[in-house]
Amino acid sequence: MPDVVTEFIRLVQIDSPSRNERALADYLRQRFQELGIMLTEDTAGQNINGTAGNLIGFLPGDAREPLLLCAHMDTVKSNQGIEVVTKDGKISSKNQEHILGADDKVGIAAIIQFVQDLVRKKLPHPPLELVFTVAEEIGILGAKELSITQLQSKAGYVLDSGGPIGTIVNQAPVHYEYTIKISGRAAHAGYAPEYGISAIQIGARIVTALDLGRVDEYTTANIGRISGGEADNIVPEFAQLTGEVRSHSLARAQQYLEQLRNTAVEVARDYGGVAEVRIKESFPPIQLPVEAKVIQVAQRAASKLGVEPQLVTSGGGSDANILNGRGISCANLGVGSYFEHTREEYIQTADFVLLVEYLKVIAEEW
Numbered sequence: 001m002p003d004v005v006t007e008f009i010r011l012v013q014i015d016s017p018s019r020n021e022r023a024l025a026d027y028l029r030q031r032f033q034e035l036g037i038m039l040t041e042d043t044a045g046q047n048i049n050g051t052a053g054n055l056i057g058f059l060p061g062d063a064r065e066p067l068l069l070c071a072h073m074d075t076v077k078s079n080q081g082i083e084v085v086t087k088d089g090k091i092s093s094k095n096q097e098h099i100l101g102a103d104d105k106v107g108i109a110a111i112i113q114f115v116q117d118l119v120r121k122k123l124p125h126p127p128l129e130l131v132f133t134v135a136e137e138i139g140i141l142g143a144k145e146l147s148i149t150q151l152q153s154k155a156g157y158v159l160d161s162g163g164p165i166g167t168i169v170n171q172a173p174v175h176y177e178y179t180i181k182i183s184g185r186a187a188h189a190g191y192a193p194e195y196g197i198s199a200i201q202i203g204a205r206i207v208t209a210l211d212l213g214r215v216d217e218y219t220t221a222n223i224g225r226i227s228g229g230e231a232d233n234i235v236p237e238f239a240q241l242t243g244e245v246r247s248h249s250l251a252r253a254q255q256y257l258e259q260l261r262n263t264a265v266e267v268a269r270d271y272g273g274v275a276e277v278r279i280k281e282s283f284p285p286i287q288l289p290v291e292a293k294v295i296q297v298a299q300r301a302a303s304k305l306g307v308e309p310q311l312v313t314s315g316g317g318s319d320a321n322i323l324n325g326r327g328i329s330c331a332n333l334g335v336g337s338y339f340e341h342t343r344e345e346y347i348q349t350a351d352f353v354l355l356v357e358y359l360k361v362i363a364e365e366w
């Protein structure tokens with residue numbers, strides 16, 4: 001069995017659900033110390049109520065600009081007691097209770113193996129900055145706590161996309177969450193309905209007035225939850241709608257949200273009620289042009305390995321969104337895993353080996 005797979009199985013057996021990454025963080029600090037790299041831990045753990053913070057390490061290299069590599073430590077679920085099977089070159093969870101956790105322990109295992117090979121074989125490489133984040137799966141919380149002043153790199157890779165090696169995510173949407181709080185006036189539904197202003201009715205009008213679904217070629221919008229009212233015999237005084245907007249165009253997203261705000265406020269006013277709209281950006285977009293160095297290098301390295309580089313537009317968020325938002329150009333790379341977040345998740349041994357090779361060629365080409 002290749003060393004990288006042995007490392008991966010060890011990582012998978014260290015339970016690390018979101019906010020409970022302590023054991024894995026301790027293991028990684030120890031493991032990288034053996035390789036001569038001190039990983040420092042930031043205060044993200046305290047800030048987000050988790051057991052560990054993000055880990056950051058630096059390996060000096062030649063005169064080239066530093067290359068950042070990032071993977072997240074947490075998994076979507078606990079993996080307590082997982083048994084890993086490798087059969088016909090395929091690595092998966094033995095029983096149905098566990099999700100393998102290739103997302104994102106494949107990324108971590110590949111980085112460990114890559115660094116170990118560089119250090120032990122004394123291969124030339126650019127300065128390497130390593131970032132292992134916490135709580136990615138529950139809202140990219142760890143990356144949001146990263147202090148940019150701690151990082152030296154201007155560019156790099158997040159190893160956290162599913163799909164074949166050669167997959168290069170260079171576009172991902174901006175994501176906003178919003179809440180519309182509607183206030184009407186309570187009244188007895190039977191004795192005095194004319195004194196009431198139904199917040200639920202206002203909410204219903206707002207819902208039908210909004211464009212939802214795929215609203216243009218860049219943008220999707222959704223109302224995910226509706227709540228409100230107290231009892232069947234009271235005209236509801238309060239109601240609330242919550243939803244999200246994603247777009248590959250910042251301008252379109254902002255335009256949509258502006259329209260949403262105006263619609264909500266006007267509809268409520270027409271009924272004599274009030275709508276208060278709160279909008280929060282959950283993560284910024286990834287918008288890396290094909291000419292960007294990270295994209296060029298990733299493409300060239302894939303071609304050298306004999307795999308087809310594929311530029312991919314993602315519909316979701318990852319640590320890469322946050323890093324790009326902080327001015328660090330980061331593409332998210334496919335690591336060769338499939339069916340993440342499901343019990344069918346797997347990765348092939350051959351892809352694992354290829355991924356480590358890919359990192360080496362990237363380091364050469366950087």
Ligand SMILES: [Zn+2]
Pocket residue numbers: 072103104136160
């Ligand atoms: Zn992931």
